[in-house]
Amino acid sequence: MKPPNGNLLQRTALLILPRLFAFFCCDAPYSAAYALGTVLAVIPQAAAVLLLTRRKNTLDFPPPLLKICRIGAQLYAAWLTVLFRGLCRDLLLPHCGLMMLLLALMLLYTVRQPEQAAYRAAGLMLFAGAAGFLLLPLGGPGTLRGISLFMPDSIAAGFFRELRFSGELLLIPLVMQKQPAKAARRGLTAWALFRGGFLPLVVLFGTMQNGRLFCRKGNPFFLLPARTPLTSAIRTDGFWMLYAFACGGLCITACLQAGLPAVRKRNIMLHTAHGLPGSRHKSFDTPDIRRTP
Amino acid sequence: MKKLLLLLPALLLTACTDIRTRLSPDLLAADTGNGLRLAAHTTQDDALITAYAAAPELLPDALQTASGSEIAPGHISMLLICGNPCALLETALQKQWLPPSGAVVSLPESACDALGSGAFPSPGQLSAAEETGQLPRRPADTVLGDLKSGSGITALHTEENGRLTLSLWDAERQYGTLSADACRGLALLDSRWKSFAFACGEGVCTVRRSRLHISVAERDGRLCVTVSGSITAETDDPAAAEQCLHAMLTAALHETARDAGADLLFLREYAVRGRIAEAVHCEPAEWAGLLRAAEYRVSISVHA
Numbered sequence: 001m002k003p004p005n006g007n008l009l010q011r012t013a014l015l016i017l018p019r020l021f022a023f024f025c026c027d028a029p030y031s032a033a034y035a036l037g038t039v040l041a042v043i044p045q046a047a048a049v050l051l052l053t054r055r056k057n058t059l060d061f062p063p064p065l066l067k068i069c070r071i072g073a074q075l076y077a078a079w080l081t082v083l084f085r086g087l088c089r090d091l092l093l094p095h096c097g098l099m100m101l102l103l104a105l106m107l108l109y110t111v112r113q114p115e116q117a118a119y120r121a122a123g124l125m126l127f128a129g130a131a132g133f134l135l136l137p138l139g140g141p142g143t144l145r146g147i148s149l150f151m152p153d154s155i156a157a158g159f160f161r162e163l164r165f166s167g168e169l170l171l172i173p174l175v176m177q178k179q180p181a182k183a184a185r186r187g188l189t190a191w192a193l194f195r196g197g198f199l200p201l202v203v204l205f206g207t208m209q210n211g212r213l214f215c216r217k218g219n220p221f222f223l224l225p226a227r228t229p230l231t232s233a234i235r236t237d238g239f240w241m242l243y244a245f246a247c248g249g250l251c252i253t254a255c256l257q258a259g260l261p262a263v264r265k266r267n268i269m270l271h272t273a274h275g276l277p278g279s280r281h282k283s284f285d286t287p288d289i290r291r292t293p
Numbered sequence: 294m295k296k297l298l299l300l301l302p303a304l305l306l307t308a309c310t311d312i313r314t315r316l317s318p319d320l321l322a323a324d325t326g327n328g329l330r331l332a333a334h335t336t337q338d339d340a341l342i343t344a345y346a347a348a349p350e351l352l353p354d355a356l357q358t359a360s361g362s363e364i365a366p367g368h369i370s371m372l373l374i375c376g377n378p379c380a381l382l383e384t385a386l387q388k389q390w391l392p393p394s395g396a397v398v399s400l401p402e403s404a405c406d407a408l409g410s411g412a413f414p415s416p417g418q419l420s421a422a423e424e425t426g427q428l429p430r431r432p433a434d435t436v437l438g439d440l441k442s443g444s445g446i447t448a449l450h451t452e453e454n455g456r457l458t459l460s461l462w463d464a465e466r467q468y469g470t471l472s473a474d475a476c477r478g479l480a481l482l483d484s485r486w487k488s489f490a491f492a493c494g495e496g497v498c499t500v501r502r503s504r505l506h507i508s509v510a511e512r513d514g515r516l517c518v519t520v521s522g523s524i525t526a527e528t529d530d531p532a533a534a535e536q537c538l539h540a541m542l543t544a545a546l547h548e549t550a551r552d553a554g555a556d557l558l559f560l561r562e563y564a565v566r567g568r569i570a571e572a573v574h575c576e577p578a579e580w581a582g583l584l585r586a587a588e589y590r591v592s593i594s595v596h597a
Contacts, residue, residue, distance in 0.1 A: 092389065142485070150562040151442070152573045210393065211559065212438030218387050227393045227434065 006119025011175050012187035013126035014119060016194050018080065018168045018251040020129060023199055024221055024244040025083040027090065028161060029214045030207040032149040035200035037158020042196030045166060049192070053185040061173040072170035073259035077252050079167060084248040090219050091241055103249060110253040111260075118254045125243075125250055132239055136224060137205060143227070148211025149204065162195075174258040316360055317368040318342070321390075322404035322413075323352075325376035331355060332405035336368065341409055349384035366390035371416050372397045372433070373404040378449060379464040382437050393434035399449035399460045399467075414452050422457050426486030426500075429479040429557075431459070440464060443556035444584060445577035448479075448549070461553050468553040471544075478545025481505070481538070482520070482558055493537050498528035500538075505593070509564040509572075516569070516587035518546065518560060523594045535595040546589040554581030 006014070028034060053059065061069075084103060088096040110118070168191075176184045206220055209227050213220075225237045318333035329346045333356055344359035346352050356364045369391050374381065378399060385391040396419055400407050407413045422428040431450055439447035446468065451460040453470050459479070461468035471479075480486055482505060489500040505522035520542050528534040549555040561580055564572030571583060 145559070147559045147562045147566070150565040152561075152565055210434050210438070211562075212442040213393075213434045214438065214442050223393050223434070226389075 006116060006123075008179075008183050008187050009126075010119035010123040011179070012190050013122035014175055014254050015168050015171060015187070015191045017122055017125055017129075017247055018076070018171070018255070019165060019195055019199070021080065021244065021247045021251050022083060022165045022167075023202075024219065024240075024247070025087045025090075026161070026165070027217065027219050028157075030203045030210070030220050031151050031153035031158075031214070032204060032207055033153035033155045034158040034161070035203040035207070037155045037160075038162045038200050038203065039196050040155070041159045041162035041166075042192060045169065046188075046192035046196060049169070049172060049188050050185060053181045053188060056181050059173075059176050059179050059181055059184050061177055065173055066177065069170045069173045070259045070261065072167075073174060073255045076167040076170055077255035077259065080248060080252045080255065084245075084252065087219075087244060087248065091222065091244075099245075103252070106249055107253055107256065110249075111256050115257050118250065118257055121250050122254065125247060129243060129247070132236060132243060133202075135236055136202075144205075144208040145211045146208055148208050151207065151212060151214060153214075171255065171258055314362050315365050316342070316362045317365045318356070319368050320371050320373065320408060321366075321369050321385075322373040322408035323375070323381050324403050324405055325374065325378075325381060329355075329381065330403075330405050332408045333364075333369075334408060335360075343405060343409075349381045350388075352381075352384070352390070353388075370395055371419075373400055373408055373413055374398070374449070375400045375402065375404040375407075377465060378436065378447075378462055379440050382433060382440075386433055386437055391433050394432045397431065397433050397436050397449055399451040399462065401451070401453075414450070414457055418457065419450055423480070423485070424487045426477060426480040426489035427473075428457055428459065428476050429483035430485050439555075439557060443559070443561050443577060444554050444581035446553060446555035446581060448555065448557050461549065461555050468555070471548050474541045474544040475548040476545075478541035478543070479549070479557060481541060482507070482545060491537060493528060494530045494533040496529050498526050498530075498534040498537065501525045501527060505542075507558060507560070507563050509560055509567050509569065511567075511569050512588070516564065516583055517590065518550065518563075518584075518587055519590045519592065520546065521592040523596060525596050528595075528597055531595045531597045535593065538595060539591055539593060542591045542593065543589070546591070550584045550587065551589055552585075554585045556580065556584060560584065 081103070085096065085100060088099050093099055172188070176187070179187075202221075206224050210220065210223050213223070222237065222240065225240055316333075316335045316337060319336045320334040322332040324330040329349060329352065331342075331344045331346060331352060333342045333344075334340075335342065342356055342360045344355035346355035353364050353366060367389070372382070372385060372391055372395060374397065378397065382391075382397065386393065391397075396416055398414060398419070400413060404413070419428070423430050428450060429448075431448060436447045436449060439445075440463070446461055446463045448459040448461050448471070451458060451470060453460075456473070457476075458473070459471045459476055461471070477491065481489065481500070481503060484503060484505075489503075490497055492498075502525040503522065504524070505520055508519050508521070510517050510519070524535075524538060526534050526538075545558075549557050550560060561572050572580065575583070
């Protein structure tokens, strides 16, 4: 039987993408201490989250916790919107106001879509991001400088920065509710490995690539595609810009949808599936009332 | 219908312009000092635009006003600077006018005039000098990183008496230029050359492989910087080759770190790795002072 509202991969993608978007928006310069601080901050979080999945067959979070998480998800969506505005400014977009208007219109449209659409989009975005990251290091080995890893910096700053970017913890109960514990454990392990393994590796790669460029303002990630061109003809800067904005829009939508109360969600689904004549959207967890006699 | 409505703001965001009215400079020259005097060479019509700007942030506006066209600075591959490189370089990198791997060349006379007369090293010449090990690679992000971290002193490519060399700069003044031996020593330590050959005694020595290590230790209250390792070279006279290479590496260390306090070889990071506490906490100026007082040793062996 197909699980309602997204499979495990899509659910995991929905946990990973907000952190990835926040990573794109963070303007802290890369250093080995930054990476180490990140790892140290993720370890206790991962341990606590994985402990939740140890005993029960199915994850069943209490309603008061879900209510708190819903409110938190709405606040997290607001915070991601602030980051989105900052990203527009950092990437020197010519029309930041219009970009925010487009985001607002997109949210008005996408929040009313079934949750399944956000899950599917998250899965696709994760694959697109993985493909982009595979291309990133290919042009770089010749210009790596290992000694840059010893650039003096504060581990504590990296630790607290990672704690500040831990908002997706609020999404875990909402996304993993009623999931088999074994499957949830796999998804959460992937999420923890992404935060505590993959992101620090990207930070280390960036540190070795742009050694000493410590005081430059702006997002260090977007220096990497420019610093490591595959060839003079193929550049990935444009891909990463589009990807970052798409990732932001999707994450804000997903947080807003996750933050909606269950009754409101059901009403939206009934409205989109059956309220509009000719609607192609199908809900997975509501019966098809048109077929009932 | 809703999707079509969404397309409208998307089209507005593309900021469609007629690309025939857009100019893409490939070379940018700036004379710093009292305001900025700018010159840009455009690829489309091989023309020169000159402009004045009060601050580096006003550079695109000044060029746009002077040319009457929209300026797309994404294709600038080389920045020629006369005067203090710090302010303009930071803004140029931050605003993404210059790619991090773009070349930066310091000129003793007016860079704008040099761009007009063609009296400057071309990107191809610089690239060839880097590939043959006559100069180390000094892209824009490395230059800015040295100015902001390390000891606050960087090295820029320059031309002196028809010879490509490096000129040492901090955020305010120039310290001087390096000898040919020092440039070759820095290139050897940089290890990004494709071929490295030099005249040695009666013949030519070609370096095939170099495995050099830098270490920084503290001895009797002074820093001791040591370059050690082995070099494999094609030569008839290994002893003479060793002497030449030793002289290059010594010149590189003495002319940059000992004489000017310039940290172009990531010596501060080597000191942090060597657990020298001063390297972690000191200011760039203090680190420059420590480098001037340091002892330098070169210990290499050459195998034919």
